[in-house]
Every structure is written in structure tokens, then in C-alpha cells.
Amino acid sequence: MQTLYRFQTADHIVAGRNSLQRVGEHLHLIGADVHKALILTQPSIQSLGFVDTLVGQLADKGVQADVSTSILPEPTIGNIEQVFAAMEGAAYDLVIGFGGGSVLDSAKILSVLSTNDSSVRDLLGTDLVKKPGLPTILIPTTSGTGAEVTPNAIVTLPEEELKIGIVSRYMLPKLVFLDPMLTLGLPKPITAATGMDAFTHSLESFISNKANPISDMFALESIRLISSSIVEAYRNGASVEAREKMLLGSMYGGMALTAAGTAAVHALAYPLGGKFKIAHGVANSMLLPHVMEFNMDAIADRLQQAAEPMGINTQGLTSSQAASKVVERIVEWTRLLEIPQDLRSFGVKLEDVPEMAVSASKVTRLLNNNPKELSLQDMEAIYRKLLS
Known part of the structure; x- marks a missing residue:
């Protein structure tokens, strides 16, 4: 465990049911005059009317808002730069x-592109952003990435078939809203994948x-x-209590990884997303038990x-036995959440394994x-376990 450590997160977090309705009254927390905002969102969110609610609140505060739904589900450098080019001359201040x-990641990147004379590629890595970006407000609609409270953003490099991170304190948002009501309509596969992604953040940060x-x-x-709510949120997506626990659990997972960082699961997941377009949460879910097994002799304690916060009874068990129960529970979740466990279903072949290992090693x-x-x-051995 580190003897010197530090922690930094979003400036302000507003959480609770229907907190989306309170954005306007909290705008002053940004600490700057706001006249024109760019809202990045997804077509599904826009179609539900949530964006109209937000635009209306901004208008009541004298803020004009433009809406963009051009960000791809797994944004590439080219996609982000295309959206940034469309922002030119618009004079956004939020x-x-x-x-x-x-x-959420794209919003953070666009914010720093707006104030730094840099391309996205220039910023790949850690602490390469030279100055603060535009103020940002982040409103998650899934319970998975914790991106709303981290200084990280992930982009896809298609030519290298890999995902790479940008890490900078200047990408931390001014204001975050956690409204579980926004997550009630999540489809089951997204609930499963994003929920397991959040759990992976927490467990990897812990080890x-x-x-x-x-x-x-x-x-x-x-x-x-997450352990007390992920299966319920999957089975009963209308459970506000389960959704609220998942949203908070996701945020805490983001804070954990901000303070400690994730590890080999995420490293091995990046080539699966970059080359085979496997959703990040699915890739993490598939790899998590196998990487934990590999690490077992170093992390049993x-x-x-x-185990205890996962609801596992460890009375009378050795540390190794309790650790094995944790891995068994993860495997059980992937079954209950119907997350695929065979890379072949995504087009991965045995001959792809060496190249994937080289990509992950970077x-x-x-x-x-x-x-x-x-x-x-x-x-390679870990990847092959998912091709057996």
C-alpha cells in the first residue's frame, strides 16, 4: 500500500432522485458566467425528453444551449475531432x-481541446494537458464508468486497434448530477455490462x-x-432503490480508481474493445475472474x-478459501447477468491472441x-481461457 497518496475529484456533486430538475439552481456553483452551452448526449436520451428539461432550465437562467448527438458509442480520435471542428466559432463557455x-469522456476532452492548442493525440497519456478546459457539467445515465468523477477519458485509436487514456486533473468537472431516475430505462445488457464495469473498477482499485x-x-x-443491487437492477430495472445503489456504487468506483488506478483487467480489455468492438464492461466482466485467479497468490488477503461487503460468509475459511469464493461469486454474476464468456462469439480466433497480448502489454x-x-x-494464457 502506498505511503504517499493524493485524491481529487469533481468540485460539486448533487445526488438524489429527480436531481436533474435542479440543474438550473446550481449553475452558480460553476463559478463563472455562462451564456452558451454545448450539450453532448445520445439520441435515446434526447428522445425521452430529458434533454428538453435541461435546455429549459438553462434558458430560464439566460443560457442558450446547442445539442449534439454526434459522439459514437466508442468514440475515436477522428470522431471527437470532428465534433470539435463543428464547435468552431460557437463561443461556448460550458x-x-x-x-x-x-x-462523459468526450465532454471532458472537448472541454480541454477548447482551451489548449493541442490535438487529441497530443494529449494521450498522463498530465499532458497544459491548462484548464471549459467548465463542465456531467450527468451520467448509466451506472458503470464513474467517468463523472474521474480525471480520465478513453478514446479509440482505430489504426492501432487499441483504446488509450487521457489523464489530467484539468478534466475534472465543476458540477455532477446523479439522478437514478435517468437510469430506470436502461436495457438489461447495458445494466449488466456497465454494472460489472463499475464493480471491476472497485475491485481492481482495491488490489x-x-x-x-x-x-x-x-x-x-x-x-x-454494487454487490447488493446489481442482480436486482438487472432483473427489476424499475427498482429505484437498486438503481440508486448502482449509481452511487459506480461513482464510488470512479473515485476509487482515481485514487488508486485499475490494473491488468483493464489493460487486457483495451485490445478487445479496440480490435473487436467488444463493449468495455463486457470485456472487463469476461477477464475479471481469470485475472483475479492469476493474481490469487498475491492478493488472497x-x-x-x-468478501464481506460482497455478502459472502467467510466464517471458518482461510484467506485463500475466502478469495476463491469471491472469484466464484463473480463467475456466478456473469451467468446471472447473461454476459458472454466466449470470445469466439465476437469473432476472436486463437491466432489473434499473440497480437492482442502485445497490444495489452503497451x-x-x-x-x-x-x-x-x-x-x-x-x-496469452488468460485470453485463451476465454477461447476454450
Whole structure:
């Protein structure tokens, strides 16, 4: 565990049922005059009328709002730069991300592109953004990425068939709204994938080499909230209580990864998304039990600590036995949530494995957080477990 650690997150968080209705009255928390805003969202969110509610509140405060639904589900550098080009000359002084993780990440990137003389590619990596971006408001509509409270944003590089992160404190939002009512209509597959993504953030942060008392606090509470609600949210999507727990659990997971970072699961997931377009949460879900098994001899005591908030009775068990129960529970969830477990269904072949391992090996920012070093052969072996 680190002896020196730090933590920073969104400036202001407004949470609770129907909190979307309160955006207008909290605009002053941005700390700057706002006259024109760009709202990034998804067609499905716009069709439900939520965006109209937001536009109306902004208008009441004298803020003109334009709406863009041009961000792709897995945005590429080209997609983001295309949207940025369309912003030219519009004189926006606020960017609002209203949607899933891709929309929230894109809002953060567009905000810093607006004030830094840089391309998206210039910013790939850590602390390469030179100055603050436009103020942002982030409103998640899924319970998965925790992007609303992290300094991270992920983009796809099609030519390299890989996803890469941009990490900068300047991408933290001024204002976040967590309204579980926005997540009631999530389809089952998205509930499952994003929920397991959030759980992966928490568990990986808890076993990370950079884990610390701050990240542990958020990770364990996230694990508790998600473990007690993910199956219910999947089976009964109209359960506001389950949706609220998932949304808070997702946020805490984002805070945990901000403080400690994710590890090998995410590193191995990036080539699956970049090359085979496998949804990030699905890729994480598939890899999570196998990476935990690989790490087992180094993290048994940590997994034992995670067992209790997962609702697992560990009385009389050794740390190794309790850790195995954690992995078994994860496997059970993937079955109950009907998440695919065979990479072949996504077009992956055995001959693709060496190239995927090489791509994953380049994600050193995350692999360095893993409690055990992975060789190329180790990575290939993990991928092959999903092709058996």
C-alpha cells in the first residue's frame, strides 16, 4: 500500500432522485458566467425528453444551449475531432455531458481541446494537458464508468486497434448530477455490462499496487453497494432503490480508481474493445475472474477483505478459501447477468491472441498497478481461457 497518496475529484456533486430538475439552481456553483452551452448526449436520451428539461432550465437562467448527438458509442480520435471542428466559432463557455461513459469522456476532452492548442493525440497519456478546459457539467445515465468523477477519458485509436487514456486533473468537472431516475430505462445488457464495469473498477482499485486508505474506503463501499443491487437492477430495472445503489456504487468506483488506478483487467480489455468492438464492461466482466485467479497468490488477503461487503460468509475459511469464493461469486454474476464468456462469439480466433497480448502489454499505465507482473505468455494464457 502506498505511503504517499493524493485524491481529487469533481468540485460539486448533487445526488438524489429527480436531481436533474435542479440543474438550473446550481449553475452558480460553476463559478463563472455562462451564456452558451454545448450539450453532448445520445439520441435515446434526447428522445425521452430529458434533454428538453435541461435546455429549459438553462434558458430560464439566460443560457442558450446547442445539442449534439454526434459522439459514437466508442468514440475515436477522428470522431471527437470532428465534433470539435463543428464547435468552431460557437463561443461556448460550458460543456455538458449527458449520457453514458463515452459521452462523459468526450465532454471532458472537448472541454480541454477548447482551451489548449493541442490535438487529441497530443494529449494521450498522463498530465499532458497544459491548462484548464471549459467548465463542465456531467450527468451520467448509466451506472458503470464513474467517468463523472474521474480525471480520465478513453478514446479509440482505430489504426492501432487499441483504446488509450487521457489523464489530467484539468478534466475534472465543476458540477455532477446523479439522478437514478435517468437510469430506470436502461436495457438489461447495458445494466449488466456497465454494472460489472463499475464493480471491476472497485475491485481492481482495491488490489492495485497504488491502493491506499482513501481508495480503499471508496472501493469497499462501492463493492458493498454494487454487490447488493446489481442482480436486482438487472432483473427489476424499475427498482429505484437498486438503481440508486448502482449509481452511487459506480461513482464510488470512479473515485476509487482515481485514487488508486485499475490494473491488468483493464489493460487486457483495451485490445478487445479496440480490435473487436467488444463493449468495455463486457470485456472487463469476461477477464475479471481469470485475472483475479492469476493474481490469487498475491492478493488472497485483499480478496478476503472484499468478501464481506460482497455478502459472502467467510466464517471458518482461510484467506485463500475466502478469495476463491469471491472469484466464484463473480463467475456466478456473469451467468446471472447473461454476459458472454466466449470470445469466439465476437469473432476472436486463437491466432489473434499473440497480437492482442502485445497490444495489452503497451498499456503500462495500468499494468504497473497490477500486484503481479504479466509476461506476454501470461496474457496469452488468460485470453485463451476465454477461447476454450
